[in-house]
Amino acid sequence: MRKKRTLNKLDxxxxxxxxxxxxxxxxxxxxxxxxxxxxxxxxxxxxxxxSVDEISRRSGVAKTTIYRHWPTRVDLLRxxxxxxxxxxxxxxxxxxEADVTALMTNLVDLLRTAKWTSVLPSIIDAAERDPDxxxxxxxLQRGYSxxxxxxxxRAVDTGELPAGTDVAMLIAALxxxxxxxxxxxxxxxxxxxAVQIVKRVIR
Amino acid sequence: MRKKRTLNKLDxxxxxxxxxxxxxxxxxxxxxxxxxxxxxxxxxxxxxxxSVDEISRRSGVAKTTIYRHWPTRVDLLRxxxxxxxxxxxxxxxxxxEADVTALMTNLVDLLRTAKWTSVLPSIIDAAERDPDxxxxxxxLQRGYSxxxxxxxxRAVDTGELPAGTDVAMLIAALxxxxxxxxxxxxxxxxxxxAVQIVKRVIR
DNA sequence: TAGATACGATACGGTATCGTAGCATTATTC
DNA sequence: GAATAATGCTACGATACCGTATCGTATCTA
Numbered sequence: 077m078r079k080k081r082t083l084n085k086l087d088x089x090x091x092x093x094x095x096x097x098x099x100x101x102x103x104x105x106x107x108x109x110x111x112x113x114x115x116x117x118x119x120x121x122x123x124x125x126x127s128v129d130e131i132s133r134r135s136g137v138a139k140t141t142i143y144r145h146w147p148t149r150v151d152l153l154r155x156x157x158x159x160x161x162x163x164x165x166x167x168x169x170x171x172x173e174a175d176v177t178a179l180m181t182n183l184v185d186l187l188r189t190a191k192w193t194s195v196l197p198s199i200i201d202a203a204e205r206d207p208d209x210x211x212x213x214x215x216l217q218r219g220y221s222x223x224x225x226x227x228x229x230r231a232v233d234t235g236e237l238p239a240g241t242d243v244a245m246l247i248a249a250l251x252x253x254x255x256x257x258x259x260x261x262x263x264x265x266x267x268x269x270a271v272q273i274v275k276r277v278i279r
Numbered sequence: 280m281r282k283k284r285t286l287n288k289l290d291x292x293x294x295x296x297x298x299x300x301x302x303x304x305x306x307x308x309x310x311x312x313x314x315x316x317x318x319x320x321x322x323x324x325x326x327x328x329x330s331v332d333e334i335s336r337r338s339g340v341a342k343t344t345i346y347r348h349w350p351t352r353v354d355l356l357r358x359x360x361x362x363x364x365x366x367x368x369x370x371x372x373x374x375x376e377a378d379v380t381a382l383m384t385n386l387v388d389l390l391r392t393a394k395w396t397s398v399l400p401s402i403i404d405a406a407e408r409d410p411d412x413x414x415x416x417x418x419l420q421r422g423y424s425x426x427x428x429x430x431x432x433r434a435v436d437t438g439e440l441p442a443g444t445d446v447a448m449l450i451a452a453l454x455x456x457x458x459x460x461x462x463x464x465x466x467x468x469x470x471x472x473a474v475q476i477v478k479r480v481i482r
Numbered sequence: 483t484a485g486a487t488a489c490g491a492t493a494c495g496g497t498a499t500c501g502t503a504g505c506a507t508t509a510t511t512c
Numbered sequence: 513g514a515a516t517a518a519t520g521c522t523a524c525g526a527t528a529c530c531g532t533a534t535c536g537t538a539t540c541t542a
Binding site: 121122193204205242245247259273279 | 324325326327396397400401403404407408413417420424445447448450451452454455456457458459460462463464465466472475476479480482
């Protein structure tokens, strides 16, 4: 059984930063600093390696203060994770193939970034055993698959793709190989590879 | 610096089970029991959650004994991981498409098995930071991509696929979406999905 | 059967971790 | 300027983990 914690008066454990502007400058500073340090540590050592003590050390914010803002370690990590979404723009080049290619090479870039590289598998691992984390991850996931959906639906509209196209399947066929290459087969991930996949999947 | 350990006379820290038959029944029993318990725990809680103490508890083998056989926890986990490869057979139905479809639905089955489900991401996460584990994983990886390679190369021979086909790319295009679906998008993974992918990628 | 060998039990040292308590200090708001 | 609220600091307690040491006991091999 968890004991009742002595939170600050604001009593908005998480996400307060996004929900409402915090008046007190001290609070703002603490949350921002801690979240930044958490993200950094997450990239460094993954989900399991991000301890509150280390976050406190790196951020310079006292551990007690951290616990005043986030009731538990996982809450903090969840919060930090949802700040690391890098929303892709939706290209509009005129043709479906060019749009998709743009998104794909964009994704290749993202997957090659050291940050993501390290943190994603550990999030997925954690999600495998914690439904809250799974939920957070699925939002994150939607973030970078949404542009694909937009582009595909637009192509259906214009007739470039047949009506009744299975959108989720097409997204999997396109982006799956990139993820696979990065983490499962560990072969080099190049722009050319992305182009090859697009050609093969879309024809 | 690690101190010298007092191993048994056999002094074959790991994999002795596979390299040479062990004479002493006690040794055989210990290793088999511990490896089994380790695998089970691995499936249960993933790589990070498999502690030596718990393995000792579950297996009934004393922790000291475990350390007599494996110099370190990670060595034990590595050893256990390499025993969980489930080699797929290579189908030979006559046509390339049927062969591939067989392999794909087979892989779908594997990915739906609760065991693999849980352990693979945690291995990949660990591999992200430990080259030894990365190495072990890549062997494991080759284990279930090899049949695809065989089938593809055969199809190139028979002319069903053009010469100069990029084998690694084709494997990624085929299997990538399955992995993606299981761990990244978390959509349902069905045989029909696999068939759709095959059709789309191979034409 | 005797000596070598593996095992079990317990205990330990060291470290890391999660959270919490208490109290002094500082900043903010009213 | 005074009350209020947030922070920092240090020190805990509890737990879990790794890996080792010691010593007595059981088992195998020669």
